[in-house]
Amino acid sequence: MDDEDGYFGERVAAGYDQSTAEEFQPAAIEAAVDVLADLAGAGPALELAIGTGRVALPLAARGVPVHGIDMSKAMVARLRAKPGGDAIGVTIGDIATTRVDGEFSLVYLVFNTIANLTTQDAQVDCFRNAAAHLAPGGRFVVELGVPDLRRLPPGQDVVTFHVSPTKWAFDRYDVVTQAMSSNYLEVVDGRGSYWSVPFRYAWPAELDLMARIAGLRPRDRWDDWSRAPFTSESRKHVSVWEKPAG
Incomplete structure (x- = not known):
């Protein structure tokens, strides 16, 4: 493990985009970006754990200004090497505590990454950090698997x-x-x-409580990026919370 980059150092970054996971297929990325672009409106959007830009780059190509936070310099280097990567601002730091300037219409955290925060306190801090970056009426989106x-x-x-x-x-x-x-x-x-x-799994209801602690309220929960209904058989969820206006 690269201590500076956590568990996403050079070894992981080198092959990250070549994963055969469903989330890395073009159709899956397009589906996620469709939803995020709709929620972001004119933006700007903040991606927590921006990584190699798998989602940020196509979202930016839709005209949504994107900034990112990520702990891994190795992953961000892959983003920088891609067309358009230099145009996306990235702050190196912990997604639970690192602040950037400005307010955002959308903050998002996809592909189970909140589980990389391995304590409940850190996950609560991440919700609070997301809420602090949101403009009134802004949305926080988390994609996370349901514990198996x-x-x-x-x-x-x-x-x-x-x-x-x-x-x-x-x-x-x-x-x-x-x-x-x-x-x-x-x-x-x-x-x-x-x-x-290592990860820490969390149930959807537990995330709702974290959102409430951060001053956010539930807006939507779907089975996936298609916005299909979330059910007892869902293997993951895409959840949306909103920062109250006023």
């Missing part, structure tokens, strides 16, 4: 989510502390490697 605990039989704390001849990946849960980790084992050219990233 229904797949855990009694006595088991591991859920496997990828198995292939050369790569194995699993999540490990602590249902007492809500700590979890995603763990990866990979064999390349006959050599094995192991990588683990």
Whole structure:
């Protein structure tokens, strides 16, 4: 791990955009940007954990001014290397506490990244930080998976989510502390490697309470970026909270 960049140092940044995850497919990115552009209006928008610009660049291409906050210089370097990347302002820092100048019509945090804040206090601070950046009437958007605990039989704390001849990946849960980790084992050219990233899972209702603490009120919750209804079978959610006007 690169201590300066946390768990998203050079090793992760180098292959981040080549992920085969559904969220990295062009159609999924376009769907997210459609919603964010609609919510942002004329902007500006602030992306917490802007990373390599997967979402920020196409959003900016829609005419929405975007600024970002990110802890990883390695990820931001990938953003800077892309067409249009130099036009997006980025502040290096912790998404829970780092402040930038100005007010924003939209603050957003996508692809489970709030779970990278591994304590409840840090997640509450992130909501407060988002609220502090919003103009009255502005919206805060979070995309987050629903904890997969229904797949855990009694006595088991591991859920496997990828198995292939050369790569194995699993999540490990602590249902007492809500700590979890995603763990990866990979064999390349006959050599094995192991990588683990810690998270803290949170339920939708818990996020609503964090929003209330930050002075935000619920506006929408969807199953995904298509704005399909959120149900008991949803595997993730896209949630929107609003800063009251006045």
